[in-house]
Amino acid sequence: MTIATPLLSVADLAVTVPGPSGPWTAVAGIDLALARGETLGLIGESGSGKTLTGLALLGLLPSGARVTARRLTFDGQDLRGGEPVLAPLRGRRLGMIVQDPVGAFNPAKRIGWHMRAVLRRRGDRRPDAAACWLSAVGVRAAERVLAAYPHQLSGGMLQRVLIAMVGALEPDLIVADEPTTNLDAVVARQILDLIREQQNRTGCAVLFVTHDLAAARHLCDRVAVMVAGTIVEIGPASAVLEAPRHPYTRGLIATVRSLAARDPILVEMVGEPGRRETGGCPFLSRCPHADPLCRSDPPGLSALRPDHFLRCHHPDV
Template sequence: MSPMPKRLLEVRNLRIHAGPLEVVREVDLELRQGETLGIIGESGSGKTITSLALLRLLPEGLRAEADALVWRDRDLTSLSDRDFRPWRGREMAMVFQDPVGSFNPAKSIGWHLRTALERRGLRGAWKPEAEQLLDSVGIPNPAAVLDRYPHQLSGGMLQRALIAMVVALEPGLIVADEPTTNLDNIVEQQILSLFRDLRKRLSAAFVFITHDIGIAGQISDRIAVMYAGEIVEQGPAAEMLAAPRHPYTRGLIATARALAARADQLAEIPGHLPGPGQRPSGCVFRPRCAQARPGCEAPQPLRDIAPGRQMRCLLDA
């Protein structure tokens, strides 16, 4: 029996505040070497800002707190922003949803890769490794691409170049924030295949953020479902897809299957995701839940429902 991969990341009770409002609360995450965690949920559920908090990249006006953020057995919560900066990129890196904003439009692709390689510590000839990196992410004619500028690449090519730049730093954690958004189906599958290949080649852990539970199922070992700033269910991906337990997870899967089958009528979840200032008391999904019952007015803890499975709901309690 092979030993369990080493735990790289542990997050306990992450909270994110926007002024007096708590927009993300009670988030616990764990990642092991070589593992991919998919975080899913509707737009506005807290997926992206949770990942930004891990890398201390929250926009102005948002503030994160956590009981612990342990990376490779070291708790980083005590580090100042200045002391944390060297960890960003080298230890933890992010592939953003919009690759355009990750590049300086006045600098070539080669300049970006050279900068990343130099930050990693490479001195001397950089072009051979830069070409190899572009080739490894499926970019044809990498020598020519090094001389091009970001606006000269298609969206899919630019996303691949960004992934190559992240891989150049050899981080232990790679966070991908909806990296297939706005790409056509063929390019989307190519990017997913690239991430699967990277997981085999690198000894890193991955967080893959998406609103599409079908994509999460293709790429993830485990899935965490977020709703209104909370994790409402998490567990092994195969189990979550085969037997979802939380009503919200069931609704997401039903909608995804109807879309995949091109059904005449979608199984939509009624109602709307509440904004941070409109979060209901008790179970946050209660106003949209067809299975709401007495007791749902009380806050629901994230509890164990099976080995490796947790849910924030009264069902099966």
Template sequence: MSAPLLEVRNLRVQAGPLEVVRGVDLTLRPGETLGIIGESGSGKTVTCLALLRLLPEGLKAEADVLVWRGRDLASLPDREFRPYRGREMAMVFQDPVGSFNPAKSIGWHLRTALDRLGAKGPWRPRAKALLADVGIPRPEAVLERYPHQLSGGMLQRALIAMVVALEPGLIVADEPTTNLDNIVEQQILALFADLRKRLSAAFIFITHDIGIAAQISDRLAVMYAGDIVESGPAAEVLAAPRHPYTRGLIATANALAARAEQLAEIPGQLPAPGARPSGCVFRPRCTWAQDGCEAPQPLREVGPGRQIRCLLDA
């Protein structure tokens, strides 16, 4: 088994005195895709923004260990960390519009990315090839266009081309198909699958869509209220979920896929960071709650590569 590209231990994110993400552990190897699933507000995006030090003002991240290619970056000053962002670890955002300068052409953006890479020779042939690689027709013409002149799907492809230009070892995709129609969504997913074959990079794919997670992930991490509550090989987690929250997510997804007249819903709602219940944070919504759930639950091994934060099967 290849050595990990990324190892993270006890990652925490705080907003003042409130914990937004608590004790997240992650390991990623070259060519591996980790899917992170959960409801909106569960901490998926914040976790990945913390990895790249892109958190908005007011949030602070700490980790006991953050090792990238053998070097611990956890205590690295921001100035020294900056070269790793984009060049080593990059992110494809849910809404690509915010990733582009509206006053600059697509060609300018790609040239800037290639300059950062230190690419030699004329930039235009390389930029055209990058756009063609992500399925953009007539790339020469697209180089002259501005972001507002491209559709959402085309702009997402252009952003992916910029990321690929930097040849990062880790690509984080934050729900990159959310605002796209089904046909374009499948095209973007196929593009990620192709990139995975051609690159040695690791991928983190954030999604709330169980079907997408099943399609693209090797392993899954299920997040709830800032905690990872279950993790393991994607096929095993989806076929035999162990945590009540994971079971609820999959039951709802299956009902939607089957166009059921009545959806299987998880009762209640996600707690705000300042209103977390004591003990198991999922307890107020859990139909399997029992004696002992009033105590905090550690993430424990329940099989090879499988972890669960729950008393079930204890």
């Protein structure tokens, strides 16, 4: 998909992390463009590099990790300068909803303390501002929640509070990293609706990291499918999830459908989800259609149509 003036533009992003045998490349060749008001889903198995990619964009990787990119811009500003460039943007124009809301809070401080810290950053000193933002995400007993410590609230309530805090920042880009993990289906759907409401209100862009295909279908305009640290298919959510073209995407969706149908014999993909090949296709060792070309020549990202791209030598197999 070609976006005339993307809010976020990424070309050839790579992440190298320390390992027991030395540094290794966990993410490579990531190309993304994200428009204002758009939700792009990063989907794939655990270990595929989704979270690393999201953290790399915000400069939140642990020490020792190295990020490189041929292009990495946010609203035209080059982010490759690292912390001096990113620090003024985080918490103002860049926000994040983390996978584990418990870890996002200081356990020794009440929820009200956290909310006031965010509101001060935005210059909002209204006495009832914290309660108003909690009410906006469906918290009825706002004063009780503001007086509570994080451990006194459920995971679903903490996620609501976190979304209220991010909403109060009114960022232009939100990275939502598995925000419905460990929540029951009803609460998870409510959380997704809250993210959509936030987007509709402010026009922000959302990078939605998930392994939940149903959540991606519900929330995303486009999806990018990752395997072994590389995007192998990207396009409109309806096209990719309903008529996948890459063998990995087809296998991923087949396993989900198998679980949903409660088949007596579950469909599974063999191999190690996070393993990167030393050459050739990133899905090489797990693909039933791999041939000598796949082993010798890494496929590039080619266009099936103007808004649907695939990294595969055999898209019609």
